Every structure is written in C-alpha cells, then in structure tokens.
Amino acid sequence: MTAFGDIAQTTIDGVAAGALYALFALGFTMIFGVIRRANLAYGSSVMLGLYVATLAWMTFDISIVLCFAIASAVAIAAGLYVQMLCFPSRAADRQQPNDAHRLMVSVAASFAVWMQLEELATLNMPAHLYPFPALAGDAVIELVGLSIRSDALIVLVSALAVCAALYLTLYRTRFGLGIRATVDLPRAASVVGINVSGVFRKAFVIAAIVGTIGAFVACATAEQLTPKLGMWLTLKAMLAMMVGGLGSLRGAVVAGVALGVLEAHVQRHFGPQLRDASTYLVLFAVLAWRAWRPGAATQFGVGVLGGRGVR
Amino acid sequence: MTVVLSVRGLTAGYGKIQALKGVSLDVEEGGIACLLGPNGAGKTALMFALTGILKAQEGSVTLRGAEIKGLAPHHIVESGVALVPENRLVFPSMTVLENLRAGAYCRSGKGEIDADLAKMLSTFPRLQQRSQQLAGTLSGGEQQMLAVARAMMSRPKLLLMDEPSIGLAPLVVAEIFRIITQVSRQGVTIFLVEQNVHMALKIASHFYLMEQGKVIFSGDPKTAMEDDVIQRAYLGSSAAQHRQGA
Numbered sequence: 295m296t297a298f299g300d301i302a303q304t305t306i307d308g309v310a311a312g313a314l315y316a317l318f319a320l321g322f323t324m325i326f327g328v329i330r331r332a333n334l335a336y337g338s339s340v341m342l343g344l345y346v347a348t349l350a351w352m353t354f355d356i357s358i359v360l361c362f363a364i365a366s367a368v369a370i371a372a373g374l375y376v377q378m379l380c381f382p383s384r385a386a387d388r389q390q391p392n393d394a395h396r397l398m399v400s401v402a403a404s405f406a407v408w409m410q411l412e413e414l415a416t417l418n419m420p421a422h423l424y425p426f427p428a429l430a431g432d433a434v435i436e437l438v439g440l441s442i443r444s445d446a447l448i449v450l451v452s453a454l455a456v457c458a459a460l461y462l463t464l465y466r467t468r469f470g471l472g473i474r475a476t477v478d479l480p481r482a483a484s485v486v487g488i489n490v491s492g493v494f495r496k497a498f499v500i501a502a503i504v505g506t507i508g509a510f511v512a513c514a515t516a517e518q519l520t521p522k523l524g525m526w527l528t529l530k531a532m533l534a535m536m537v538g539g540l541g542s543l544r545g546a547v548v549a550g551v552a553l554g555v556l557e558a559h560v561q562r563h564f565g566p567q568l569r570d571a572s573t574y575l576v577l578f579a580v581l582a583w584r585a586w587r588p589g590a591a592t593q594f595g596v597g598v599l600g601g602r603g604v605r
Numbered sequence: 606m607t608v609v610l611s612v613r614g615l616t617a618g619y620g621k622i623q624a625l626k627g628v629s630l631d632v633e634e635g636g637i638a639c640l641l642g643p644n645g646a647g648k649t650a651l652m653f654a655l656t657g658i659l660k661a662q663e664g665s666v667t668l669r670g671a672e673i674k675g676l677a678p679h680h681i682v683e684s685g686v687a688l689v690p691e692n693r694l695v696f697p698s699m700t701v702l703e704n705l706r707a708g709a710y711c712r713s714g715k716g717e718i719d720a721d722l723a724k725m726l727s728t729f730p731r732l733q734q735r736s737q738q739l740a741g742t743l744s745g746g747e748q749q750m751l752a753v754a755r756a757m758m759s760r761p762k763l764l765l766m767d768e769p770s771i772g773l774a775p776l777v778v779a780e781i782f783r784i785i786t787q788v789s790r791q792g793v794t795i796f797l798v799e800q801n802v803h804m805a806l807k808i809a810s811h812f813y814l815m816e817q818g819k820v821i822f823s824g825d826p827k828t829a830m831e832d833d834v835i836q837r838a839y840l841g842s843s844a845a846q847h848r849q850g851a
Contacts (some may be wrong), residue, residue: 468710471703471706471707471710472707472710474696474699474703475696475699475707475710478696478697478698478699479694479695479696479697481658481690481694482690482694482695482696483707484656484658484678484679485656485658485678485688485690485694486682486707486708486710486711486755486756486759487678487679487681487682487683487710487711487759488679488707488710489677489678489679490678
C-alpha cells in the first residue's frame with residue numbers, strides 16, 4: 295500500500311470511530327444545552343440498556359431489532375430517572391438563589407447515580423465480557439484500493455442519519471423550536487408558554503436514543519459488551535463536547551470525528567498506549583488556550599460544569 | 606365595564622423573602638391599567654406570579670372569571686395572558702422571525718400563525734427589515750418592539766408589560782408608548798408596570814400604587830395628578846414643580 299493509501303485507510307478507520315464519538319457527544323450536548331449541566335450518568339444509563347438487551351438476547355435469542363428496542367426503552371427509563379433525581383426542571387432557572395451550589399449538587403448527584411446504575415448492571419451480570427449480537431459480520435468492501443468493513447459503513451451511515459434527523463427536528467419543527475428556545479433562554483421560554491419541564495424530559499429521551507444508537511452500533515461491531523462501556527461513553531462524549539465548544543451540536547460532531555481521526559493516526563504511528571493520551575492532550579491544549587485568553591478563563595472554568603455558550 | 610383580571614389576597618415569595626403580601630386588584634376590559642411603586646415593591650414579582658413563573662401561594666387570580674392561579678406558565682399563556690418581561694428577554698441567538706414564532710408556541714393552526722406573523726411584520730417595519738437577524742444583535746428599542754410583538758403572537762386577552770421603557774432613550778420611549786396605545790386600540794387589555802410615571806399616567810385609564818408587597822392605592826390618573834400627597838410621594842417634587850410651571 296502506498297504512503298498515501300496508508301494515510302487514507304487510517305483516516306477512514308478514524309472517521310468510523312469518530313462518528314461514534316460524535317453520536318455520544320450529540321446526546322451529551324443535547325442534555326447539556328438544555329440544562330447547562332454535565333450529566334455524568336449519561337454513559338451508564340445507556341450501558342444499562344445494553345446490558346438488559348444482551349441479557350434478553352442471550353436468554354430468549356430475540357432479533358437484533360427487538361434487542362435495540364429494549365436497549366432504547368431501558369436507556370430512556372434510566373435517563374428520565376436521572377433527570378428526575380439530579381436535574382429537576384427548577385434547576386434550569388438561573389434566577390433561583392444559590393445557583394452555583396445547585397449546580398454542584400446536580401452534577402455530584404449524577405455522579406452518584408452513575409455509580410448506582412453501573413453497579414446495578416455489573417452486580418447482576420458480573421462477567422468481564424458478554425457477547426453482543428453482531429450487526430453485519432466482517433464483510434469487507436474494497437474501494438479504489440481502500441477497504442472498509444461493512445459494519446464501519448453502517449456506523450457511518452447511522453451517524454449521518456442521526457445527525458440529519460436531529461438537525462431537521464431542531465430547526466424544522468415546532469418541537470425543535472421549543473428546545474432551542476429553552477436552550478437559548480429558559481426564563482423567556484416559560485414566558486412564551488413553552489413547557490420547560492417537558493422540554494427537559496424530551497432532551498433526556500432524545501439523548502438516550504441517540505446514545506443508544508451509537509453504543510449499540512459500537513457493541514455490535516465489537517460483538518461484545520464490557521462494564522467499561524458507560525465510563526468510556528461519558529468520557530468520549532465529554533471530550534468531544536468540550537473540544538467542540540460547550541453546547542454546540544455542530545461542534546460536537548466535528549470534534550467527535552476529528553478526535554476519532556486523531557486517535558487512529560496516533561495509534562497507527564505511536565501505538566495504542568498513546569492513543570487515549572493524545573485526545574486528552576488536545577483537550578488540555580484547548581482548555582489552556584481558553585484559559586489564557588484574557589477574560590475567558592472564568593467563563594470557561596464554570597463552563598465545564600455549567601455556564602453559557604450554547605448554540 | 607367588565608373585569609378581565611381579578612386578583613384577591615395574592616401572596617408569593619422568593620425563598621424566605623415574601624414579595625407579595627396579599628395583593629388585590631381588578632383590571633377592567635379594554636383599558637390600560639398602570640402599576641406604579643418604588644423599587645422592591647413587588648411589581649415584577651406580581652407579573653411573574655400572574656404568569657405562573659413565580660409560584661403563587663395564597664389568594665386567587667381569575668381571568669374573566671376562570672381561576673388561573675396555580676396553573677403552569679404554559680397553561681396561563683394558553684388561557685390568554687401574555688407577558689412582555691422586564692429587560693425584554695428576547696431569545697438572543699434566535700432570529701427575529703424565530704422569536705415571533707416562539708411567541709405563537711402555544712397556538713395551533715399554521716395558516717393563522719403565518720397570517721399573524723405577516724401582520725406583526727407590517728405593524729413593525731423595523732422588525733421586517735431585521736427579520737433574519739439574531740435578536741441579540743438588535744438595539745434596545747428594537748428588542749422591546751420584538752418582545753411586544755412576540756407577546757402579541759399568542760393572541761392574548763390580557764397583555765402584561767413590565768417596565769417596557771427601562772434603559773431606552775427618550776425618543777425610543779415615546780415610540781414604545783405609541784406602540785402601547787396602538788396595541789390597546791386593537792382591543793387588548795393592558796396591565797403595565799412603569800417607572801416612567803408621567804408617560805404612564807398620560808396613557809393609563811386606571812392606576813395602582815404598590816408598596817411593600819401590597820396595593821395601597823388605586824384610582825383615576827387624572828385625579829392622581831391633582832392629588833398633592835401622591836404628587837409628593839410618587840411623582841417627586843420636581844414633577845410637582847413641573848406641573849406648577851405648566
């Protein structure tokens with residue numbers, strides 16, 4: 295393979311991985327945009343859904359479609375449970391007193407629920423690895439000297455479809471108008487008669503579905519499910535969101551894909567140990583750059599947990 | 606005259622601070638009722654309590670006889686009360702057009718909404734010019750127009766306005782008051798909170814004085830201008846002098 299072909303092949307692999315990060319980041323950003331708080335229990339609520347789904351699959355040998363339906367339903371239920379417990383709708387109202395305090399309580403509570411959901415899954419299913427239904431097998435598609443696994447193609451297509459669907463929902467529907475208005479200015483959203491707590495719940499439901507699509511495709515590609523999934527998902531989502539600009543859906547997608555490509559190239563040239571380190575290095579650089587920009591420090595410092603900058 | 610809004614013994618507060626300590630008042634149909642009072646009297650709290658954004662505790666609020674106290678904010682908008690909030694609160698990163706559409710969020714019927722949208726844009730040519738601009742980039746006066754137009758998009762029976770002239774240049778203030786009388790002539794009842802007492806009393810058909818969470822006086826604006834006590838307490842001595850000079 296030529297040097298160019300090598301770079302192109304690595305990039306393609308990276309885009310496929312990055313498309314997943316983009317999906318995770320989209321779900322995470324959806325919630326962050328509406329409540330302006332990091333939901334640390336995001337990954338574990340999606341993970342719980344996949345655990346239940348694979349348990350059902352192993353026990354009853356159900357179809358992959360039903361498997362996905364179960365995973366989504368459980369993730370939605372877990373997401374709403376997190377919302378009810380950690381992010382009640384009054385928390386969005388920034389005119390409430392003790393706001394910084396409430397913010398910390400919310401985020402810390404979501405950390406506790408993260409642990410709770412993860413324990414719920416791993417105590418009931420304590421093995422380190424569970425099989426997961428495969429999506430498309432290992433068929434490889436060859437195209438002008440480059441090869442792409444068919445399931446990587448499915449990853450890409452589903453990521454694109456989710457992005458498009460999310461975009462159309464947010465910018466072309468009344469429902470999307472309500473979400474964007476709430477993201478922009480929650481108090482004004484109540485003033486014009488948008489049911490802000492309803493928007494809260496909807497954001498968690500959408501995030502659960504988007505996250506489940508991403509995680510489902512990831513597990514189906516690997517054909518296995520591990521207890522690390524929840525943490526992995528939350529971390530990748532947060533990384534992509536923070537690099538992409540807090541709360542920006544477009545930024546989340548771009549940063550997710552970019553991080554995937556970066557990881558693929560670093561792994562190709564420097565080995566897997568440096569792969570994860572490279573993304574954290576990028577995050578560090580982004581944060582340092584933001585912090586050194588005069589006047590932006592406090593804004594972004596708060597921004598990691600809450601704060602503004604939502605588009 | 607029929608009463609549109611009737612408030613009896615309304616109490617509400619922020620945390621431990623009791624902002625409303627038993628507010629009672631009636632707003633009559635078709636007029637411009639004006640609520641005056643010093644800072645911290647509870648005027649804004651009353652506006653938020655009437656719209657359900659601040660949770661009301663005791664008392665009652667009826668709109669044309671129907672109880673609306675305790676309803677969620679979106680149900681109150683649906684029942685026909687719209688608020689032009691203090692500091693306008695337009696959606697800054699949404700376009701002017703999207704802001705107006707958000708104002709009609711509680712309504713159904715695409716055709717009617719589009720018709721009202723066109724009507725609003727012809728009523729406010731400035732908004733027409735800037736329809737694709739982000740609301741955060743508008744001037745204060747334009748944002749105020751947008752806030753009024755947005756509230757009108759819900760087709761309210763009662764329009765609450767919280768200090769629409771605050772922070773605006775005198776010429777713009779005159780324009781806003783012209784808009785208020787124009788809206789009033791369309792048959793929408795207006796309940797207005799204002800610091801600009803002179804301008805407010807000029808257009809008001811009725812006024813209330815609020816102090817420390819209670820309505821302590823209510824009357825006709827014409828007699829208020831005559832009344833020496835009110836002159837000194839609420840309109841300032843310079844105002845009294847101004848009147849003597851005139």
